[in-house]
Amino acid sequence: MSTSILTPSGLRFSRVVTREPHAVGAHCHIRQFRHTDFGQAMSPLVLADHFVMTGPTFELHPHAGMSAVTVLFEETQGWMSSHDSVHNDHRIEPGDLHWTLAGKGIVHTQQPEGEHARLDGLQLFVNLPKRLKRIEPATMLIQANDVPVIEAPGVRMRVLAGSLGGRTSPLPTPEPILIVDGRLDADACVNLPLPAGWSLWLYARDGDLTALGLGAAEGDKAVVLPSGAATVITAESTGTVQVRASASEVKLGVKFVAIAGPAINEPIVQKGPFVMNSHDEIEQVTADYHAGRFGTVKPFTSGTP
Numbered sequence: 001m002s003t004s005i006l007t008p009s010g011l012r013f014s015r016v017v018t019r020e021p022h023a024v025g026a027h028c029h030i031r032q033f034r035h036t037d038f039g040q041a042m043s044p045l046v047l048a049d050h051f052v053m054t055g056p057t058f059e060l061h062p063h064a065g066m067s068a069v070t071v072l073f074e075e076t077q078g079w080m081s082s083h084d085s086v087h088n089d090h091r092i093e094p095g096d097l098h099w100t101l102a103g104k105g106i107v108h109t110q111q112p113e114g115e116h117a118r119l120d121g122l123q124l125f126v127n128l129p130k131r132l133k134r135i136e137p138a139t140m141l142i143q144a145n146d147v148p149v150i151e152a153p154g155v156r157m158r159v160l161a162g163s164l165g166g167r168t169s170p171l172p173t174p175e176p177i178l179i180v181d182g183r184l185d186a187d188a189c190v191n192l193p194l195p196a197g198w199s200l201w202l203y204a205r206d207g208d209l210t211a212l213g214l215g216a217a218e219g220d221k222a223v224v225l226p227s228g229a230a231t232v233i234t235a236e237s238t239g240t241v242q243v244r245a246s247a248s249e250v251k252l253g254v255k256f257v258a259i260a261g262p263a264i265n266e267p268i269v270q271k272g273p274f275v276m277n278s279h280d281e282i283e284q285v286t287a288d289y290h291a292g293r294f295g296t297v298k299p300f301t302s303g304t305p
Contacts, residue, residue: 027055078117085295095144
């Protein structure tokens with residue numbers, strides 16, 4: 001099967017990938033999408049996990065060479081506490097985005113908190129170009145009240161990072177990126193501009209979605225994403241992707257995620273939480289971590305940081 005389709009609009013649609021949730025430990029289920037699922041077209045994303053977490057899942061762990069980004073959807077019950085080796089304690093609430101710029105190395109723990117916690121969100125690995133892989137680590141939080149919202153009949157989109165439709169997130173990011181948490185009622189649609197050289201990861205997290213490159217020849221078939229599916233659209237020239245909700249007998253609209261950024265055309269070598277350009281660099285950051293160069297995290301205590 002072909003891995004991608006180039007439309008007359010200059011947009012290349014990768015294949016549609018559908019994932020069913022699978023268990024990670026006793027308290028977490030995820031749908032996982034990797035850059036290798038889309039023929040390397042997912043850049044700058046390396047990995048995207050849609051998780052539902054009800055209890056502690058991941059012990060203290062490191063990252064390097066990338067950014068680890070956590071989005072909690074507004075449906076989340078409870079909250080997530082975050083503690084890291086740059087000594088920031090953050091309380092991540094429903095609708096918030098937390099950005100861990102790992103750079104040359106960071107250690108952190110993020111745990112569900114609150115009675116009957118049910119965290120519904122995304123964990124993203126966003127690649128860093130070679131020139132930034134050894135940057136000093138940092139962590140940042142944008143709270144739901146500070147997220148710009150685009151609203152129109154049948155449309156609600158939260159601009160968590162980047163700019164869209166005249167709205168700009170206050171979150172500083174190491175490289176340009178757009179992260180949108182959206183909702184469309186049945187038959188509603190929105191247009192997402194895609195600059196040349198950028199890639200768009202599009203995910204139908206609940207409900208069915210269709211996507212079409214504007215300007216495509218009449219009769220071009222739209223790409224259909226059933227609930228739980230994702231695709232990647234890359235722009236060989238500047239274009240626009242129209243995203244539309246498809247009504248079904250089960251769902252009358254769709255909740256979706258759109259993440260776009262300039263593709264990083266460099267080798268990717270991933271080993272667990274490390275994303276580098278070569279195996280030698282993986283060995284170096286692994287040695288740095290075991291030598292304690294990523295720093296330490298204060299003892300974790302439950303409750304409000």
